[in-house]
Amino acid sequence: MKVLVYSIHNFDKPYLEKASRGKHEFVYTELPLNEQTAGMATGFNAVALLSSDSANASVLQKLNKCGIRFIALRSVGHDHVDLHVASELNIKVANVPGYSPYSVAEHGVALLMALNRKLIEANRLFQKNDFRLDTLVGFDLHGKTVGIVGTGKIGSVFARIMYGFGCQILGYDILENEALKKEIKIQYVKLNELCNRADVICIACPLNENTRHLFNKKLFGEMKKGAYLINIGRGGIVNTVDLIEALENGIVGAAGLDVYENEKPLYFYDRRNMEIKDEIFLKLRSMPNVLMTAHQAFLTREALQGIASVTVQNLDEWQSTGFSRNDLN
Numbered sequence: 120m121k122v123l124v125y126s127i128h129n130f131d132k133p134y135l136e137k138a139s140r141g142k143h144e145f146v147y148t149e150l151p152l153n154e155q156t157a158g159m160a161t162g163f164n165a166v167a168l169l170s171s172d173s174a175n176a177s178v179l180q181k182l183n184k185c186g187i188r189f190i191a192l193r194s195v196g197h198d199h200v201d202l203h204v205a206s207e208l209n210i211k212v213a214n215v216p217g218y219s220p221y222s223v224a225e226h227g228v229a230l231l232m233a234l235n236r237k238l239i240e241a242n243r244l245f246q247k248n249d250f251r252l253d254t255l256v257g258f259d260l261h262g263k264t265v266g267i268v269g270t271g272k273i274g275s276v277f278a279r280i281m282y283g284f285g286c287q288i289l290g291y292d293i294l295e296n297e298a299l300k301k302e303i304k305i306q307y308v309k310l311n312e313l314c315n316r317a318d319v320i321c322i323a324c325p326l327n328e329n330t331r332h333l334f335n336k337k338l339f340g341e342m343k344k345g346a347y348l349i350n351i352g353r354g355g356i357v358n359t360v361d362l363i364e365a366l367e368n369g370i371v372g373a374a375g376l377d378v379y380e381n382e383k384p385l386y387f388y389d390r391r392n393m394e395i396k397d398e399i400f401l402k403l404r405s406m407p408n409v410l411m412t413a414h415q416a417f418l419t420r421e422a423l424q425g426i427a428s429v430t431v432q433n434l435d436e437w438q439s440t441g442f443s444r445n446d447l448n
């Protein structure tokens with residue numbers, strides 16, 4: 120297949136080339152897919168997208184006019200594609216489910232540990248020969264209650280790690296994870312109860328019409344004062360303005376955020392020469408009890424290998440049968 124790979128970066132290109140072994144003709148562009156760049160897909164059978172690309176209704180219409188029949192997502196999440204419109208246009212979309220959930224969950228743990236043990240501040244002081252410890256007091260995770268919202272592949276890995284730390288695990292999901300229940304002690308509760316009881320909350324569910332701004336002023340009001348919030352799901356699950364208020368009021372003690380609701384115009388590119396005008400982003404980033412990363416939770420060698428090989432497998436299957444085992448529509 121002739122595939123236009125949007126949003127290519129140095130971190131994933133070698134993995135895609137290795138996985139393809141010349142079976143498909145990949146053409147790469149660093150540009151993201153959007154209204155302006157959709158026309159570049161003329162003459163290709165498929166496009167391959169990252170979560171920073173945008174395949175909304177009008178972009179899909181443009182891809183359709185270019186003759187695109189397949190969209191291979193290099194991600195688990197598919198909130199950046201209008202699946203309904205893709206189906207109407209007879210464009211197949213497939214994702215990469217279940218590539219190393221460890222990569223994402225472990226990054227969530229890294230954010231939590233760095234925040235709790237004040238590692239960023241400790242390193243800053245250390246570099247200045249200031250070896251005082253007064254501002255660096257953390258807490259034992261052992262014995263604390265950790266609530267996980269979305270106990271699928273990523274959430275269940277996070278749960279197992281926290282269980283290993285000696286935490287009590289609460290879960291909230293529309294579907295209980297039976298396998299996880301057999302492995303560790305987890306209590307499924309309603310979301311407000313999870314918020315009432317948890318010292319640490321980790322968001323690991325997808326962004327959809329039911330989860331957009333699930334974490335808002337009302338839910339923050341249910342949280343145990345000073346609880347830590349980790350978001351490794353999608354930025355849009357949290358109302359950022361409400362989160363800032365909850366951080367200022369001490370309701371949320373600290374936030375570790377790999378994702379941000381308006382990250383698209385920012386993340387994955389060098390913005391050093393651009394003036395960032397997003398006041399909400401600037402405010403959030405400046406808060407001492409916030410640690411943000413630019414959607415890098417998936418960034419391990421194993422995950423990149425998995426993403427590349429399943430992306431190529433999806434293309435292989437489409438080429439031979441017109442269907443892939445990971446079709447979303």
Ligand code: NAD
Nearest residue numbers: 195196269270271272273292293324325329351352416417
């Ligand atoms: P998964 O499908 O295995 O698990 C998602 C879980 O969320 C499921 O158990 C599902 O039942 C649950 N869920 C769905 N709707 C819900 C709701 N309304 N309330 C509570 N739970 C709900 O997916 P996964 O592989 O664990 O990935 C989860 C999400 O993590 C993805 O959708 C993606 O958005 C995000 N993600 C982020 C990164 C990153 O780099 N930060 C990387 C991969 C995935």
